Amino acid sequence: MPGLVNGVILRLTFRATMGRRRALLFALPAIILIAVAAVLTATAKSGSWQAEFLGDFGFSVVLPLTSLIIGTSVLGAEIDDGSIVHLLATPVPRAQVVVSKFAVAAALTIAFGAVPEYLAAAIAKGPASGLAVGLLAGALVASVIYNAVFVMLSVLTTRAIAVGLLYLVVWEGLLANLVPGVGLLSVSQYSLSVADSIAHYPALHAHLTLGTAVVLAVIVTAGALAIGTRRLARFSITGDA
Amino acid sequence: MTSIELRGVTRWYGNVVAVNDITMSIGAGVTGLLGPNGAGKSTVLHLIAGFLAPSRGELTVAGERSWRNPGLFRKVGLVPERDSVYSFLTGAEFVAATAQLHKLASPRAAAARAIAMVELTEAQDRRISTYSKGMRQRIKVAAALVHDPEVVLLDEPFNGMDPRQRLHMMDLLHDQGARGRVILLSSHVLEEVERLSGTIQVIVGGRLAASGDFRAIRRLMTSRPHVFLVRSSDDRRLGAALIGSPAVSGVELTPRGLQVRAADYGTFARQIAVLTRDCGIRLREVLPADESLESVFAYLLAS
Numbered sequence: 001m002p003g004l005v006n007g008v009i010l011r012l013t014f015r016a017t018m019g020r021r022r023a024l025l026f027a028l029p030a031i032i033l034i035a036v037a038a039v040l041t042a043t044a045k046s047g048s049w050q051a052e053f054l055g056d057f058g059f060s061v062v063l064p065l066t067s068l069i070i071g072t073s074v075l076g077a078e079i080d081d082g083s084i085v086h087l088l089a090t091p092v093p094r095a096q097v098v099v100s101k102f103a104v105a106a107a108l109t110i111a112f113g114a115v116p117e118y119l120a121a122a123i124a125k126g127p128a129s130g131l132a133v134g135l136l137a138g139a140l141v142a143s144v145i146y147n148a149v150f151v152m153l154s155v156l157t158t159r160a161i162a163v164g165l166l167y168l169v170v171w172e173g174l175l176a177n178l179v180p181g182v183g184l185l186s187v188s189q190y191s192l193s194v195a196d197s198i199a200h201y202p203a204l205h206a207h208l209t210l211g212t213a214v215v216l217a218v219i220v221t222a223g224a225l226a227i228g229t230r231r232l233a234r235f236s237i238t239g240d241a
Numbered sequence: 242m243t244s245i246e247l248r249g250v251t252r253w254y255g256n257v258v259a260v261n262d263i264t265m266s267i268g269a270g271v272t273g274l275l276g277p278n279g280a281g282k283s284t285v286l287h288l289i290a291g292f293l294a295p296s297r298g299e300l301t302v303a304g305e306r307s308w309r310n311p312g313l314f315r316k317v318g319l320v321p322e323r324d325s326v327y328s329f330l331t332g333a334e335f336v337a338a339t340a341q342l343h344k345l346a347s348p349r350a351a352a353a354r355a356i357a358m359v360e361l362t363e364a365q366d367r368r369i370s371t372y373s374k375g376m377r378q379r380i381k382v383a384a385a386l387v388h389d390p391e392v393v394l395l396d397e398p399f400n401g402m403d404p405r406q407r408l409h410m411m412d413l414l415h416d417q418g419a420r421g422r423v424i425l426l427s428s429h430v431l432e433e434v435e436r437l438s439g440t441i442q443v444i445v446g447g448r449l450a451a452s453g454d455f456r457a458i459r460r461l462m463t464s465r466p467h468v469f470l471v472r473s474s475d476d477r478r479l480g481a482a483l484i485g486s487p488a489v490s491g492v493e494l495t496p497r498g499l500q501v502r503a504a505d506y507g508t509f510a511r512q513i514a515v516l517t518r519d520c521g522i523r524l525r526e527v528l529p530a531d532e533s534l535e536s537v538f539a540y541l542l543a544s
Contacts, residue, residue: 008341012327019329082323086335086384089290089319090342091312233309237283237292237321238254 006092009100013074017104025069026108029062030116037120050124054135055195055204058117059188063142064168066113067105071150072160074101080158085237094232098151098225105147114139131199138195141217145187148221152228155235183207190217243303243316243391243423244268245289250298252284259284261447262298267425271418273434274427275458276444282427283322285444286396289425290319302392315343318385322396324377328370332361332380335369336387343388355383358413374401382410386417393417395426399433411436431458466490467506468530471513472498474523482520486512500530 017023036057040049075098078084087097117139121132149167154160176186183189189206193213196206208216245267252260260281274282287293288300291307300307303316327335336355340348356365359379364372369380378401385393393414399407418424418439428434434441434455441458443451451458473479476499480492483501488508493500503509517524 006342008338012330012338015329016327081325082321083325083327085292085319085321085323086326086339086381087342088292088311089314089317089321089385090339091314091344092342093311233311234294235292236294237287 004095004099005103006096006100009087009092009097010104012087013101013104014108016078017070017074017108026066026112029066030112033058033062033116033120034123037123041124050121050131052203054117054121054124054131055192055201058120058135059138059142059192059195060173063109063113063117063139063191064146064172064188067109067143067146068150068161068164068168070108070112071102071105071147072154072164074105074154075151076154076158076160079154079235082237084235088232088235094235095225095229098155098228098232102147102151102225102228105151106144109143109147110140114143131201134195134197134199134201137198138191138193141194142187142191145190145217145221145224148224148228149187152224152231155228155231177205184212184216185220187217187220189213190220242268243421245303245392245423245425246299246301247285247289248299250285250288250295250300252288252293252296258447260288263444263447263449265442265449265452267423267440267442269418269421269423270439271414271424271426271437272439273437273441274425274444275431275434275441276427276429276450278429280429280444281447282429282444283396284447286319286394286425286427290317290394314390315388316391318388318390318393320378320381320385320393320395320398322400324374326369326377326381326384329368331366331368332356332372332376332383333365335380336365336383339384340387345388351387351389352383355387356380358386359383360409375403375406378402379406379410382413390422392423393425395424397428398426399428399430407433408436467503467509469501469503469509470495470498470526470528470530471501471524472526473517474525475520478520479517479522482516482522483513486516488512498526 037054040053075084078087114136118132118136121129121135125131150160150164153164157163172186172188175182176189189208190213192204192206193208193210196204197210247263247265250260250263251258263285274285276282284293288295289302289307291310291313294308302313305313307313330338333352333356336352337348340351345351356362359382361376361379361383364376369377372380378398382395382398398410402410414424414426437455440452441455442449443458451461471479476494480494480499483489484492488503488505489501490504491502513527514524
């Protein structure tokens with residue numbers, strides 16, 4: 001997407017995000033995931049824990065939390081401290097700002113969330129196993145969609161982390177599992193359905209067909225980025241003097 | 242000729258009117274926006290820069306509306322008030338990145354030129370996080386000038402600058418203004434804009450209170466009636482004596498002392514000591530009651 005991505009913003013965002021001490025925070029969930037997978041592989045007796053652990057803990061906790069930390073920081077941190085004004089006081093189209101920062105966020109989440117998910121599955125079941133490949137595919141999808149949503153949130157509100165946590169805990173965590181139909185609007189369901197189409201594990205609790213999941217994933221991603229762009233185009237500096 | 246035009250511009254937030262019915266035209270040269278804190282200077286600058294939408298009225302910069310028009314930044318440079326810049330970058334990297342975002346043909350050369358203008362060449366390879374406040378201001382100015390804009394907006398640009406740096410910055414801005422650029426800067430300190438050769442627009446309480454060159458504004462401010470609080474051994478007798486002087490336009494007995502409104506500050510200052518001596522009254526205290534910048538501005542607004 002040459003027209004939507006700006007090389008300068010990609011570089012600046014990458015340096016800004018990795019330079020903050022938050023970068024250490026990104027790695028923490030991943031380290032825990034891989035360590036627990038290694039321990040369970042060595043000690044567990046039954047054969048179905050992998051899908052449950054990697055699906056539930058990996059997809060419902062590690063990936064979304066990593067996306068939340070990264071996705072809300074690539075743009076949100078600059079909006080909070082006001083440094084975004086330097087970027088916005090240039091002729092760069094707002095869509096390029098949003099999409100470029102989203103691209104960095106998705107790439108970092110893949111590195112710190114999707115790849116560890118794959119490594120954990122590889123430790124548990126083998127690197128070429130259906131589970132490992134399926135979970136990688138699902139994690140890639142989740143990294144993309146979650147970051148589109150969280151980048152959008154960081155433009156809409158200064159409380160993006162709180163709102164994002166609420167969304168993850170209440171919507172994805174509770175309602176998506178309890179209320180039928182909510183799965184149609186659940187990012188974890190889209191990604192689990194993609195994973196399950198390759199892995200075929202009922203323990204992943206995927207309820208959507210692949211076709212439905214992919215279409216909805218594209219709509220949510222594009223929609224979130226469009227809303228974020230529209231809102232950034234109306235960015236206002238308010239208050240004092 | 243490039244200019245900034247405001248016609249009846251108003252901006253409110255709920256019940257609060259931040260800027261009220263401002264009409265002004267700003268052309269080439271340096272124009273100062275002067276006013277106390279909270280007067281609306283930053284609001285005016287943000288409206289002009291397109292970072293706020295007017296609630297009412299019309300605003301154009303170089304003939305174009307600024308709201309939701311990022312392309313206008315090809316002609317406009319902004320130095321925001323907030324201190325935050327990408328502090329992990331060096332000065333040179335920051336200005337060069339800005340040049341690249343403006344799609345300049347030779348971003349590094351343009352950055353070097355802009356950094357030389359603000360006298361930061363020696364520090365350009367240091368991280369901005371190591372810069373003093375004055376240096377941060379200057380690197381922000383360099384980034385705002387790198388693309389050679391027709392209009393430059395500066396929000397409290399002298400914050401953190403020592404007098405020498407302020408003088409140099411003012412000379413730089415004058416030079417840019419003399420080349421036909423529209424330079425608009427805001428300040429709440431009269432002395433900061435005293436070397437301004439152009440127009441000063443005084444904003445108080447969201448309204449345009451006065452407009453003119455520095456000397457005219459200063460005259461308006463110093464020729465206003467001054468209010469003093471005088472305490473003596475006999476305030477009533479002193480009041481009766483003072484009201485006979487043409488330099489005094491009013492006296493009022495208050496529990497805190499005698500409130501004297503002096504129409505002619507200089508004459509009053511010379512006469513009060515003589516008067517009290519001639520009347521055999523002991524003068525205890527003479528305090529100016531309205532020397533704050535806010536009361537000065539309020540007077541301008543009221544008149």
